[in-house]
Amino acid sequence: xxxxxxxxTETLATTRFFKIEALDxxxxxxxxxxxxxxxxxxxxxxxxxxxxxxxxxxxxxEYAAGFHEMQLTLPKGLVEPEESMEAAxxxxxxxxxxxxxxxxxxxxxxxxxxxxxxxxxxxxxxTGLYPxxxxxxxxxxxxxxPWPLQRLDELLSSEEFCEARAIAALALCRPLFSQLLDAADxxxxxxx
Amino acid sequence: xxxxxxxxTETLATTRFFKIEALDxxxxxxxxxxxxxxxxxxxxxxxxxxxxxxxxxxxxxEYAAGFHEMQLTLPKGLVEPEESMEAAxxxxxxxxxxxxxxxxxxxxxxxxxxxxxxxxxxxxxxTGLYPxxxxxxxxxxxxxxPWPLQRLDELLSSEEFCEARAIAALALCRPLFSQLLDAADxxxxxxx
Numbered sequence: 001x002x003x004x005x006x007x008x009t010e011t012l013a014t015t016r017f018f019k020i021e022a023l024d025x026x027x028x029x030x031x032x033x034x035x036x037x038x039x040x041x042x043x044x045x046x047x048x049x050x051x052x053x054x055x056x057x058x059x060x061x062e063y064a065a066g067f068h069e070m071q072l073t074l075p076k077g078l079v080e081p082e083e084s085m086e087a088a089x090x091x092x093x094x095x096x097x098x099x100x101x102x103x104x105x106x107x108x109x110x111x112x113x114x115x116x117x118x119x120x121x122x123x124x125x126x127t128g129l130y131p132x133x134x135x136x137x138x139x140x141x142x143x144x145x146p147w148p149l150q151r152l153d154e155l156l157s158s159e160e161f162c163e164a165r166a167i168a169a170l171a172l173c174r175p176l177f178s179q180l181l182d183a184a185d186x187x188x189x190x191x192x
Numbered sequence: 193x194x195x196x197x198x199x200x201t202e203t204l205a206t207t208r209f210f211k212i213e214a215l216d217x218x219x220x221x222x223x224x225x226x227x228x229x230x231x232x233x234x235x236x237x238x239x240x241x242x243x244x245x246x247x248x249x250x251x252x253x254e255y256a257a258g259f260h261e262m263q264l265t266l267p268k269g270l271v272e273p274e275e276s277m278e279a280a281x282x283x284x285x286x287x288x289x290x291x292x293x294x295x296x297x298x299x300x301x302x303x304x305x306x307x308x309x310x311x312x313x314x315x316x317x318x319t320g321l322y323p324x325x326x327x328x329x330x331x332x333x334x335x336x337x338p339w340p341l342q343r344l345d346e347l348l349s350s351e352e353f354c355e356a357r358a359i360a361a362l363a364l365c366r367p368l369f370s371q372l373l374d375a376a377d378x379x380x381x382x383x384x
Contacts, residue, residue: 029331066309159301167359171360171363
């Protein structure tokens with residue numbers, strides 16, 4: 001199916017954080033339709049799947065304004081200009097969870113609701129953690145919640161952990177978790 | 193951590209599809225901050241994980257205005273007033289993929305970017321499929337892409353399949369896929 005033709009675009013609203021754009025489209029069958037979207041704001045995001053030496057995931061509990069409630073999720077934020085994705089992941093981890101990572105590995109670029117918004121967020125897997133606290137722009141300290149990898153299924157079905165991009169990020173890292181858990185099992189076997 | 197207090201709210205913009213709201217917040221440590229969000233629009237969404245009798249996932253390829261490109265994803269849409277989630281899932285499946293489902297099972301409610309928007313979408317697992325085409329509001333026919341469950345990992349790592357809520361939906365249904373594949377294996381064994 002060929003892409004529709006963009007006949008015109010119009011900025012409908014611009015606020016400090018958001019922009020709404022109208023797209024006048026002509027589809028290949030001649031149908032014309034006005035769509036609205038939140039276009040990409042320039043910077044992409046990173047979402048960090050960090051595992052410590054005890055094979056615990058670093059989760060955070062923070063205020064979610066969209067629902068006016070506290071929610072359990074993964075550290076995340078925007079990549080700054082000139083910053084690599086891996087550096088952004090380590091910085092956000094230090095700001096939100098108090099740890100930096102020796103190893104950061106890009107896993108996959110995710111979209112959120114691509115029919116309506118141009119936002120993308122990149123999953124980064126972080127290991128080799130060590131304590132490092134950086135000051136972020138958070139209005140209050142964020143609660144750190146270490147979660148054992150062995151209890152991953154319980155986390156995925158928990159009502160408090162319901163953010164699609166966080167669930168997707170963990171699902172994509174699952175093979176890497178298995179490697180970490182297998183290596184830990186191997187170590188215990190050798191020690192006995 | 194207690195929830196911040198909402199001191200004031202202000203509607204910054206309203207368009208046909210979106211609303212932007214400002215929230216003036218006071219956190220428990222006294223810090224005041226203005227947040228912006230896209231509040232819930234009333235209707236929640238459904239995203240449909242449908243598997244046919246050949247153990248294929250029903251994917252669709254459709255126009256994603258946020259990126260102005262065609263993307264592979266799952267059927268989805270809004271729950272209409274007075275409609276159950278399961279009924280909405282079957283209707284969207286018939287509109288977008290040309291199938292209805294005898295069995296529809298709610299799996300989990302997902303948020304997208306809860307720090308910034310109040311949108312939620314409900315994962316529904318659908319089986320017992322039979323052909324049924326309903327007319328939706330799509331401007332052009334949607335391409336149906338049946339995808340064998342056995343090739344799930346390939347799908348999850350594919351660049352064209354990158355929507356976080358679709359990846360999360362599949363990850364949450366993975367144990368159900370295993371049951372279907374095990375049952376198919378069992379059937380083949382018995383027949384031999």
